[in-house]
Structures are given as C-alpha cells and as structure tokens.
Amino acid sequence: MKVLLYLVPIALCLGLMGLGAFLWSLRSGQYDDLDGAAVRILDDSDVEPIDDARAKG
Amino acid sequence: MSPAINFSAFVETSANGDRRLDLAVEGITCAACIGDIENGLAPVAGLASARVNYTHRRLALVWRDDAFEPLEVVRRLAAIGYKAHPFRPSRQEEVEAAETRDLLRRLAVAGFAAMNVMLLSVSVWSGNAGDITDETRDLFHWLSALIALPSAAYAGRPFFVKAARALRNRSMTMDVPISLGVTLALALSLYETIHSAHHAYFDSAVMLLFFLLLGRVLDQAMRRRTRTVADNLMAMRGETAVLLRPDGAHEVPVRAVRPGDEVLVRPGERIAVDGVVLTGLSELDASLVTGETAREPVAPGMQVYAGTLNVSGALTVRATAPADSSLIAEVNRLVADAAQARSRYLRLADRAARIYAPVVHVAAFATLAGWLFMGAGLHDSLVIAIAVLIITCPCALALAVPATQVVAAGSLFRAGVLLQSPEAVERLAACDTVVFDKTGTLTLPEPRIVDRGRHDPDILATAARLALSSRHPLAVALSGEARGALPFAGAEERTGEGVVAVIEGVEARLGSPAFCGADAEAARILAADPEATAIAFRHGGRSAVFTLRQTLRPDAREAVAALRAAGFRLAILSGDREAPVAAAALALGIADSRFGCKPADKIAALDAMKAEGRKVLMVGDGLNDAPALAAAHASLSPVTAAHVAQASADALFMGERLAPVVAAALIARRALTIMRQNLAIAVIYNAVAVPLAVMGHVTPLIAAAAMSGSSVIVTLNALRARADRSASLPRSAYEGGRATTPGVEARAGA
Incomplete structure (x- = not known):
C-alpha cells in the first residue's frame, strides 16, 4: 500500500491544478462571451487581409 | 441644428487612466458582424481597443487619449450599418454579474471537492466489502475531512448565510434544512473519523452542495441573460434629453437632468422629464401616460409629464422633481401600496419547505x-437519526422548483418574454383572468396607415420616402412603408407644417392637409372616422391624404381567441374614451370593458375581481397602468411601456405581436404542473428512503446513490418545461424589440 503515499498526493495535485486553471480562466474573463468565443475561432481575418466578399454574410 | 451627443456621463475612467465606454449595438445578427465591426473600427485613430461581446450584443471601447471623441465610433458604425447606443450597465446588472462569478467559483470548489472525496469514498466502499485495513480507511477518511471541511465551508456559504437570515426573521426557507443537513453530516463524519468508525458521509455533503450550486448557477445565468437584453433594449430606446446651458445645447442621458434644468423638446420626441413648459406651443400625445389617444394642446406654464410625445412644435421645459406632479405622486403611492401587498406572496418552494422541515426534523x-x-x-x-436527516436532505426538493424555473425562463426568453422577478412563473401560472389595457397594449404603440389599399403604391412609396426626413410622429409612422429606401437628398422639414423636397424637378410636400392644400379631403376622412388623423402628400398635380390611426396589434384577435380557448376570462380596463375602447372590445369580442379609468379605478376593478376569487394577469404599458400592474396577481408589459410600468411588471414582452402574452400564460401553467410533479417525486423518494434510514439500513453508499439519483430524475423532468419548438415565437429578441420602435430609431439616427 506504499503506492498510496505518492498516488494520493498526485491525485490531489491534479485536482488542485484543474481548480486553479478554472479559477484563472474565470478571472481572465473567458466566460464573459461564450457565444462570441465559439464563433471567433472561425474568423480567419488575422491570417489574410480582409476580403470584401466575406465581409457581410 | 442637432447638438452633439455628450457621452461623458457614460464613460468610465479606470485607475490607470484608461477610458471605457460600452455601447449596445443593434444589428449584430451573425458571427461575421464581429469581424465587420472590429475591423471596421481598426482605422479609428486613438482607440486602444474595440471588442464585441457577441453574447450580450455589446461593444466595449477603451482609449487613453483625452482628445478621442467616442462619437466618431458611433458615426463609423452607422456608416457600416450598425446603430450603437451608449449605455452603462444598470446597478442590478453589475451586482448579478458579480454574483454569477462568485457562484461559479464556489461551484468549482464544490466540484473539485466532490470529485476527490468521491475518489476516496469509492475506495473505502469497495475496501469495506473487501480487505481494506483500518489504517488505510482512517487515512482516507482524514484526507476526505481535510478536503471536504474547508470546501464545504466556502462552497456552502450562500446557503448558510441565507439560512441564518431566515432563522433570524423567524421564517422557513429551503436553505435551513439544507444547511442543517450538510452541517450535521460533516459533524457526524468528523466524529466517526476521529473514532475510526466504518462510515463517513463527507461525499454526500459536498455532492449535495455541488448539485445545489449547479442549480443556482444556471438560474443566475438565465436571469443575467434576461437582464442584459432588457438593459440593451432600454439603451436602444436612446433616452436622451437636450439640455440648454448658457454655453449651448448638449444631448445628455435622461438621468443626468436635474430639477431646474431647461430642456429642449423637439417635435417627434418624447418629453424625458416631468416639468413645466417655459416657451413654445405644441400638441402632446399622452397615450403612454394616461391611455388617452386624443391630442392635447400645450402652452407655456402648463405641467407636462415624462413619457408624453411632443407632436408638432418645439418646447422648452423646466424640469421639476418627479414627485412634484400630482399624477406621478398618486401613481407612486398606489404602486408602493400594491407592491407591499405582493411581497407577502410565498413562493412554492418556501411553502414546501415550511411543511417539509418540521416533518423531517420531527422524524x-x-x-x-x-x-x-x-x-x-x-x-x-x-448516527441513525443523523442518517435520516442526511438522506432526507432536500437535494431533490431543493432542485424541484428552481430547475423547472430555469427551463421555463429559457422557454419564455425564446418566446420573447423577459422575466423580471424569479417567482413570476408561479404567479403567472395561477392566473385565470387576463385584463388588458387598450392603448399601446392591445393596440400598437404608434399609429399605422389604415387605408393603404386606397392609394397608388407609387405615391405611397414616394410619400413614405419623403417621410423619412421628418420627425413628426405621423410621418415617422408613414416612413415604415418606405421599406429600406433612402431619404430624398435636400429634403427640408418646416416646423408645424411638413417636409418639402424637389423630386424629379417638381416640388413635393408631405405634412398637414393645409400645407398640401387638401383640407377638404382630410375633413371628409375625419368626419367619417373621428379617431383617425390625416397626413397629406402633394407632388405636382398628384395628391393623396393618408389616414392613420391606432390599430390593434396584428395578431390581437388570434391571441385573444387563444387565451379564451385556454379558459381565461378576459377584460379591458382603459384610460381612453368610450368610443375607441368600445370599438376595440367589439373587434376582439371582449364583453367586459371599461373606459375612462384612472389608476385608482383600475385598482378598484382588480380588487373587485380578486374579491370574486379570480387571479388576474394584468397586461398594460402606460404610466396609469403601473399601480394595476403592481396590484395584479401577475403582470406583463410591452418593452415600449413607460418606465414605471416596466418596473412594476413581472415580465416584459418584445415585438409588436401579442403572441408572447399567450406563450407566457401557457408556458407558466405547464411549468407549474411540472414543479408540482417534481415536488411529488421528491416526496415519493423520501417516502421510500426515510423508512430505510429510520431502520438504520442507510450506508454512505446508499445515501450517495439515492441523493444523486433523485436529483437527476427531478432535473430530467424539469427539462420537459421546454416549450414545443414549433410553437416558439419571435426567434430574434433584438429584431422584435426594434420593430416596435421605429420612432425612436429615427430619432436616434438624426
């Protein structure tokens, strides 16, 4: 059962890291615009210059 | 002529010198709009950042330079087809945003604790059945205690605080048994851990908190979404006032006007503040205040009320304190009385808690x-007695009502109804009678052309295009027929007369019948229909007189029929005169109608219905409806309603159709049925689980399984409160809200 001595702390650390990551993302405003985040990923205007044909859709 | 809008009242300056301005943007309909706006604003000099919030349909501007003029951004947006309105989040919205973040943090902690404690608990359960050593089990219990105790103290705080408040007020809410159950479960588990016993309930306690917090987060998110839309709509009404100062005229938000200030009210604008007329002659349309559709002449020295529409001439008004006027004071007093009576309403969940808590504690x-x-x-x-408390710990019961409420609020939102108070669903569902105000509620808030078929479509289109250049309310109503055409270049408005432009080399006029030389025809129309008003058009030899009048909402007949079919009794209480009220009642087939009602008369009528044992849903928009809206069992207002009316209503509906009223009544009824079912499920669960617990058969494993099982069943049942998709109404909240206020749009754009 010695394995518990490092498995339990590892499990707890992973859990705490997840919690920390969530709290960080909450603080940095990543949940302020969920719909926007979902569609911004499809925007490729940062890759090439703006194309007029795409502008209004 | 039009003074510059002064945005300074909306700009926030942060500690590091950044200025920030939020704009509610109309016309964001698709994802591509984000790029359109952000790239479109990139060339604006001095702007540090412009970011669209697609969820809230808002644009946040940040700049540092003192010289930067945010009006430049609004102009630029108008050029690429978006209308932006400055706005500052309401106090309520800020509080709700902070609460949402707080609840999310607590939910995250509860989730972390629930997962890790469950990891340890499952090991103990399987070990208890197998060959776990006492030392390992104790270690796992201590680890669980180490995680669960601080997490529960943090995550459970909202429940503990509310329970303490309820006990101080000697009342009973669901928070009391929740707090008691969690605290006792943790205390018992700690005691058992210290005495190295087999069973601990840490997992049940934190899981309970996790489920309950999840319910509250969803509830809060739904409420916040509704609030944002309501705030946007408020900003889009563009309620600004033109303040006359010695250094010139400034357009400022209405809130910045102080008593004693002088305000310029141009024709076609709503008077923003209560006050006394200093100079100018005009006619006022007070339909939003009194429900009366006839115009009243106004002259210097007369008292005017906020919300009345200035029809013909420019006025200077000295603002007075709102309470100065007798009408407003009376309305406010009646609203306060009615609101006090309503605050005694006991929510379904609290009523359940009142029965539930003593029963469980006695058991x-x-x-x-x-x-x-x-x-x-x-x-x-x-140990057994506490196990009884833990197993009955009202996981299912505490979720039964809120979960349904969240789902119903979502359905209502899609149907174009914005809930303003959390218990509105329950109160809406109990109603058996619907009382309508007429002006602005059964009828559209603005007059509409009624003799479209009598005119040459070409003349109508030209007149409507010309009307785009006028701010007069009748012209604004007519301009709705322009269907996206652009105004004529060089059109000129002549105050009190109409608009003139040269079209195809010939002078065209739109305005009063006298201005267009069509007095005879106008007189004939008005003789036939005294409720109507006429606007005339002349282009060379061609002329036309258009008849405009208050018209019923396009689906008023269907909506009234649907309500009648659903078993509602219907009535009209209007502040307007007999003839228009009788005409509307006849058209809709509503037998019970009253006219000329003052605010107190409306309350008296509602009280009489209450005395008959009827529960009334009041639908109204005017200032004069506000007391009745507050006094009725439940109430609805269109988003075009007067401020006081909106504040008194349980929910707002968007768009120019009445269908959301029907949807609200039906969705709420369905939701209440499901809430009752859920409470019944929770009771059945307890009826099965409690005897087991009393006999001492409940282990932590059974407690965990029973609690999560019942919560899941109740939540799944709540999902049935989603209304049938095909029956859902205006999909886009923003389109609906916009369609009813063409007048406001025209003004904001000028």
Missing part, C-alpha cells in the same frame, strides 16, 4: 427517541 428526533427506547446506545441512535 429524525422520533428515530433517535425510538432507538434509545429500543435499548440502542446513544452513539448508534444518534
């Missing part, structure tokens, strides 16, 4: 006494 106590009587030791008896 636990009886279990303790019973086992002691049967000769069990004090420790064993206590």
Whole structure:
C-alpha cells in the first residue's frame, strides 16, 4: 500500500491544478462571451487581409 | 441644428487612466458582424481597443487619449450599418454579474471537492466489502475531512448565510434544512473519523452542495441573460434629453437632468422629464401616460409629464422633481401600496419547505427517541437519526422548483418574454383572468396607415420616402412603408407644417392637409372616422391624404381567441374614451370593458375581481397602468411601456405581436404542473428512503446513490418545461424589440 503515499498526493495535485486553471480562466474573463468565443475561432481575418466578399454574410 | 451627443456621463475612467465606454449595438445578427465591426473600427485613430461581446450584443471601447471623441465610433458604425447606443450597465446588472462569478467559483470548489472525496469514498466502499485495513480507511477518511471541511465551508456559504437570515426573521426557507443537513453530516463524519468508525458521509455533503450550486448557477445565468437584453433594449430606446446651458445645447442621458434644468423638446420626441413648459406651443400625445389617444394642446406654464410625445412644435421645459406632479405622486403611492401587498406572496418552494422541515426534523428526533427506547446506545441512535436527516436532505426538493424555473425562463426568453422577478412563473401560472389595457397594449404603440389599399403604391412609396426626413410622429409612422429606401437628398422639414423636397424637378410636400392644400379631403376622412388623423402628400398635380390611426396589434384577435380557448376570462380596463375602447372590445369580442379609468379605478376593478376569487394577469404599458400592474396577481408589459410600468411588471414582452402574452400564460401553467410533479417525486423518494434510514439500513453508499439519483430524475423532468419548438415565437429578441420602435430609431439616427 506504499503506492498510496505518492498516488494520493498526485491525485490531489491534479485536482488542485484543474481548480486553479478554472479559477484563472474565470478571472481572465473567458466566460464573459461564450457565444462570441465559439464563433471567433472561425474568423480567419488575422491570417489574410480582409476580403470584401466575406465581409457581410 | 442637432447638438452633439455628450457621452461623458457614460464613460468610465479606470485607475490607470484608461477610458471605457460600452455601447449596445443593434444589428449584430451573425458571427461575421464581429469581424465587420472590429475591423471596421481598426482605422479609428486613438482607440486602444474595440471588442464585441457577441453574447450580450455589446461593444466595449477603451482609449487613453483625452482628445478621442467616442462619437466618431458611433458615426463609423452607422456608416457600416450598425446603430450603437451608449449605455452603462444598470446597478442590478453589475451586482448579478458579480454574483454569477462568485457562484461559479464556489461551484468549482464544490466540484473539485466532490470529485476527490468521491475518489476516496469509492475506495473505502469497495475496501469495506473487501480487505481494506483500518489504517488505510482512517487515512482516507482524514484526507476526505481535510478536503471536504474547508470546501464545504466556502462552497456552502450562500446557503448558510441565507439560512441564518431566515432563522433570524423567524421564517422557513429551503436553505435551513439544507444547511442543517450538510452541517450535521460533516459533524457526524468528523466524529466517526476521529473514532475510526466504518462510515463517513463527507461525499454526500459536498455532492449535495455541488448539485445545489449547479442549480443556482444556471438560474443566475438565465436571469443575467434576461437582464442584459432588457438593459440593451432600454439603451436602444436612446433616452436622451437636450439640455440648454448658457454655453449651448448638449444631448445628455435622461438621468443626468436635474430639477431646474431647461430642456429642449423637439417635435417627434418624447418629453424625458416631468416639468413645466417655459416657451413654445405644441400638441402632446399622452397615450403612454394616461391611455388617452386624443391630442392635447400645450402652452407655456402648463405641467407636462415624462413619457408624453411632443407632436408638432418645439418646447422648452423646466424640469421639476418627479414627485412634484400630482399624477406621478398618486401613481407612486398606489404602486408602493400594491407592491407591499405582493411581497407577502410565498413562493412554492418556501411553502414546501415550511411543511417539509418540521416533518423531517420531527422524524429524525422520533428515530433517535425510538432507538434509545429500543435499548440502542446513544452513539448508534444518534448516527441513525443523523442518517435520516442526511438522506432526507432536500437535494431533490431543493432542485424541484428552481430547475423547472430555469427551463421555463429559457422557454419564455425564446418566446420573447423577459422575466423580471424569479417567482413570476408561479404567479403567472395561477392566473385565470387576463385584463388588458387598450392603448399601446392591445393596440400598437404608434399609429399605422389604415387605408393603404386606397392609394397608388407609387405615391405611397414616394410619400413614405419623403417621410423619412421628418420627425413628426405621423410621418415617422408613414416612413415604415418606405421599406429600406433612402431619404430624398435636400429634403427640408418646416416646423408645424411638413417636409418639402424637389423630386424629379417638381416640388413635393408631405405634412398637414393645409400645407398640401387638401383640407377638404382630410375633413371628409375625419368626419367619417373621428379617431383617425390625416397626413397629406402633394407632388405636382398628384395628391393623396393618408389616414392613420391606432390599430390593434396584428395578431390581437388570434391571441385573444387563444387565451379564451385556454379558459381565461378576459377584460379591458382603459384610460381612453368610450368610443375607441368600445370599438376595440367589439373587434376582439371582449364583453367586459371599461373606459375612462384612472389608476385608482383600475385598482378598484382588480380588487373587485380578486374579491370574486379570480387571479388576474394584468397586461398594460402606460404610466396609469403601473399601480394595476403592481396590484395584479401577475403582470406583463410591452418593452415600449413607460418606465414605471416596466418596473412594476413581472415580465416584459418584445415585438409588436401579442403572441408572447399567450406563450407566457401557457408556458407558466405547464411549468407549474411540472414543479408540482417534481415536488411529488421528491416526496415519493423520501417516502421510500426515510423508512430505510429510520431502520438504520442507510450506508454512505446508499445515501450517495439515492441523493444523486433523485436529483437527476427531478432535473430530467424539469427539462420537459421546454416549450414545443414549433410553437416558439419571435426567434430574434433584438429584431422584435426594434420593430416596435421605429420612432425612436429615427430619432436616434438624426
């Protein structure tokens, strides 16, 4: 059962890291615009210059 | 002529010198709009950042330069087809945003604790069945305690605080049994851990908190979404006032006007503040205030009310304190009385808690006494009694009502109804009578052209295009026929007369019949229909007189029929005169109608219905409806309603159709049925689980399985409160809200 001595702390650390990551993302405003985040990923205007044909859709 | 809008009242300056301005943007309909706006604003000099919030349909501007003029951004947006309105989040919205973040943090902590404690608990459960050593089990229990105790103290705080408040007020809410159950479960588990016993309930306690917090987060998110839309709509009404100062005229938000200030009200604008007329002659349309559709002449020295529409001439008004006027004071007093009566309403969940808590606590106590009587030791008896409290811990019961409420609020939102108070669904569902105001509620808020078919479509289109250049309310109503055409270049408005432009080399006029030389025809129309008003058009030899009047909402007949079919009794209480009220009642087939009602008369009529045992849903928009809206069992207002009316209503509906009223009544009824079903499920669950617990058969494993099982069942049942998709109404909240306020749009754009 010695394995518990490092498995339990590892499990707890992973859990705490997840919690920390969530709290960080909450603080940095990543949940302020969920719909926007979902569609911004499809925007490729940062890759090439703006194309007029795409502008209004 | 039009003074510059002064945005300074909306700009926030942060500690590091950044200025920030939020704009509510109309016309964001698709994802591509984000790029359109952000890239479109990139060339604006001095702007540090412009970011669209697609969820809230808002644009946040940040700049540092003092010289930067945010009006430049609004102009630029108008050029690429978006209308932006400055706005500052309401106090309520800020508080709700902070609460949402707080609840999310607590939910995250509860989730972390629930997962890790469950990891340890499952090991103990399987070990208890197998060959776990006492030392390992104790270690796992201590680790669980280490995670669960601080997490529960943090995550459970909202429940503990509310429970303490309820106990101080000697009332009973669901928070009391929740807090008691969690605290006792943790205390018992800690005691058992110290004495290296087999069973601990840490997992049940944190899981309970996790489920309950999840319910509250969803509830809060739904409420916030509704609030944002309501705030946007408020900003889009563009309620600004033109303040006359010695250094010139400034357009400022209405809130910045102080008593004693002088305000310029141009024709076609709503008077923003209560006050006294200093200079100018005009006619006022007070339909939003009194429900009266006839115009009243106004002259210097007369009292005017906020919300009245200035029809013909420019006025200077000295603002007075709102309470100065007798009408407003009376309305406010009646609203306060009515609101006090309503605050005594006891929510379904709290009523359930009042029955539930004593029963459970007595049962636990009886279990303790019973086992002691049967000769069990004090420790064993206590453990079993606390197990009873834990297993009955109202996970399902506490979710039964809120979960349904969240789902119903979502359905209502899609149907174009914005809930303003959390218990509105329950109160809406109980109503058996619907009382309508007429002006602005059964009818559209603005007059509409009624003799479209009588005119040459070409003349109508030209007149409507010309009307785009006028701010007069009748012209604004006519401009709705322009269907996206652009105004004529060089059109000129002549105050009190109409608009003139040269079209195809010939002078065209739109305005009063006298201005267009069509007095005879106008007189004939008005003789035939005294409720109507006429606007004339002349282009060379061609002329036309258009008839405009208050018209019923396009689906008023269907909506009234649907309500009648659903078993509602219907009535009209209007502040307008007999003839228009009788005409509307006849058209809709509503037998019970009253006219000329003052605010107190409306309350008296509602009280009479209440005395008959009827529960009334009041639908109204005017200032004069506000007391009735507050006094009725439940109330709805269109988003075009007067401020006081909106504040008194339980929910707002968007768009120019009445269908959301029907949807609200039906969705709420369905939701209430499901809430009752859920409470029944929770009771059945307890009826099965409690005897097991009383007999001492409940282990932590059974407690965990039973609690999550019942929560899931109740939540799944709540999902049925989603209304049938095909029956859902205006999909886009923003389109609907916009369609009803063409006048405001025209003004904001000028």
